[in-house]
Amino acid sequence: MxxxxxxxxxxxxxxxxxxxxxxxxxxxxxxxxxxxxxxxxxxxxxxxxxxxxxxxxxxxxxxxxxxxxxxxxxxxxxxxxxxxxxxxxxxxxxxxxxxxxxxxxxxxxxxxxxxxxxxxxxxxxxxxxxxxxxxxxxxxxxxxxxxxxxxxxxxxxxxxxxxxxxxxxxxxxxxxxxxxxxxxxxxxxxxxxxxxxxxxxxxxxxxxGLDLTRFPAPPERGARADGEPFKMLSVGRLVEKKGFDRLIAAFALLPAGLDWRWVHIGGGGDKTALEAQARAAGVAGRITWRGACDQPEVIAAMRAADLFVLPSRIAADGDRDGLPNVLMEAASQRLPILSTPVSAIPEFITDGVHGSLTPDTPEALARAIAALATEPDRTADMAEAARARLLSDFTxxxxxxxxxxxxxxxxxxx
CATH class of the missing domain: 3.40.50.2000 (Glycogen Phosphorylase B;)
Structure with missing residues (x-):
């Protein structure tokens, strides 16, 4: 045949x-x-x-x-x-x-x-x-x-x-x-x-699983240099179940002394509303909307980031994530992960072991981001554990x- x-x-x-x-x-x-x-x-x-x-x-x-x-x-x-x-x-x-x-x-x-x-x-x-x-x-x-x-x-x-x-x-x-x-x-x-x-x-x-032949070896991640902002990255469609509205609300609650930036990759119908929310919250100047990107661009962004954030939640119509592949992709690059215990995400990420899982409220997300930004050794350990889990169970x-x-x-x- x-x-x-x-x-x-x-x-x-x-x-x-x-x-x-x-x-x-x-x-x-x-x-x-x-x-x-x-x-x-x-x-x-x-x-x-x-x-x-x-x-x-x-x-x-x-x-x-x-x-x-x-x-x-x-x-x-x-x-x-x-x-x-x-x-x-x-x-x-x-x-x-x-x-x-x-x-x-x-x-x-x-x-x-x-x-x-x-x-x-x-x-x-x-x-x-x-x-x-x-x-x-x-x-x-x-x-x-x-x-x-x-x-x-x-x-x-x-x-x-x-x-x-x-x-x-x-x-x-x-x-x-x-x-x-x-x-x-x-x-x-x-x-x-x-x-x-x-x-x-x-x-x-x-x-x-993940075809690891498509991904480079993870970069060596050292401590952030003095004066460097805390760089967060999210990859996902701009739709309700991804929870980006709550993440933007969380950004407005972060400590004034934390210098941060957020890059978003992905398309989706909620962009206009989310941009307006960011402007109203006074955080638009710290956000970069990159739109749809191909995989090499996504990998490059992961290698440049300090934290991967996916604030998934259950939408009003019952829609929700399964086990997003982007979590495994972030783990492949030894990028620390912050997400939520929604649907199958805990099948890959155990809270406090392979990453941080927090309730999908703005207050909980803000507390988690602020803690992870000041705990580089702990986040590095979790990122290494997530990569080990990927290699052992999710190829x-x-x-x-x-x-x-x-x-x-x-x-x-x-």
Whole structure:
């Protein structure tokens, strides 16, 4: 089976995305393990930059109609071809049952995209694998039913905690055309999904881990020179669950005698509001908003910083982080870490051992920053412990080997 006749179809919400390095890392590793696949993206890219990882991938990238009205001829052609498939009637029945509980344009779009996918999949395809349990998995599930193929998914964070229970349960049951297997990157996520599955063995815990070949050896970190400000760095999208509004509020509470700077890397829709908050708090002059950056730029920023801060919290709609890869990336550069005990973060960081975990209130964040800024020996010890934990328990190869076995079995059964 060559790259021109892939056995596997990989569905993603958008490709490429700077904020989803963990997906690019995984797919490159799967190619290197011998898997041939096409990438089917539900959306076109919006990021201007690309990570070097994206350039390493050999897979063909195909884009489904992002909105059905944009490609009407392709959609109607796909629907006509899909209706001739043996599993179309059953897929339509399943979709109608889903639509009765979720009467949204997105649900309609999922079925249209699934028809196009089912019609255009190469004849060599033996299985489907979707990143994220919500929209991409729905498209994969409907198309798999149409084509009579097995499908699988990898679940992460928002897709687990904001999807309705009925939908997750049905995607995890064999009698409802559920996934052959699901992988998820946190123990807390795996426990939740196993409780919904007809068979807990259907769900694997597969930490993303870190491909350390992509990272330089950590820099030697000495004491800050006299007159040098305390340099903090955060990497993450400007959205509610990342907690940057509370971090900015914390900055306004820092001791007047602490000279600090904060650099933020990442895009996101809340930037205007956060910039306004910083101006109102009188701290805007100490903040640099760098926007979206590629991985070499992120690594360089980590090497120049004194503290990595990720004030994650649970958003109003239940969305939350899983185990952000940026924490492992910071650990790879021996950069001290301040975060919160939200979701799976304590699976990597034990408070006081590998970093500092504090409640996500401005007052608690301010106290933690002020303490860490004046305890260089303690923070250095924690950073060294975090790097040791990364090297012992969170490298990429074990998870890729496990996922590779699952995907091979999936395609062999298809």
């Amino acid at each position: 060559t790259a021109d006749t892939p056995k596997l179809a990989v569905l993603v919400k958008g490709w490429p995305r700077l904020s989803e390095t963990f997906i690019a890392q995984e797919l490159v590793a799967l190619e290197e393990a011998g898997h041939a696949f096409d990438i089917w993206s539900l959306r076109h890219p919006t990021d201007v930059k690309r990570h070097p990882l994206h350039e390493r991938l050999q897979a063909k990238v195909r884009y489904l109609p992002e909105y059905l009205y944009q490609e009407p001829e392709r959609v109607w052609r796909g629907r006509a071809a899909a209706r001739a498939l043996p599993g179309y009637a059953e897929a339509y029945r399943v979709w109608r049952a889903d639509l009765a509980r979720d009467r949204t344009p997105n649900r309609i779009r999922r079925f249209g995209q699934a028809c196009v996918l089912a019609a255009e999949l190469p004849a060599s395809t033996r299985g489907l694998y979707a990143h994220f349990m919500h929209t991409p998995s729905s498209v994969a599930r409907y198309a798999a039913i149409m084509r009579g193929l097995p499908w699988s998914f990898s679940a992460h964070a928002k897709d687990i905690w904001t999807s309705p229970e009925w939908e997750k349960a049905e995607k995890l049951r064999a009698d409802s055309h559920g996934a052959a297997f699901g992988a998820t990157c946190t123990a807390i996520g795996a426990e939740h999904l196993r409780a919904l599955a007809d068979d807990p063995n259907r769900v694997d815990l597969v930490y993303h 990429m190869p074990p998870g890729i080997a496990q996922l590779s076995r699952r995907l091979t079995a999936l395609c062999d059964a298809g």
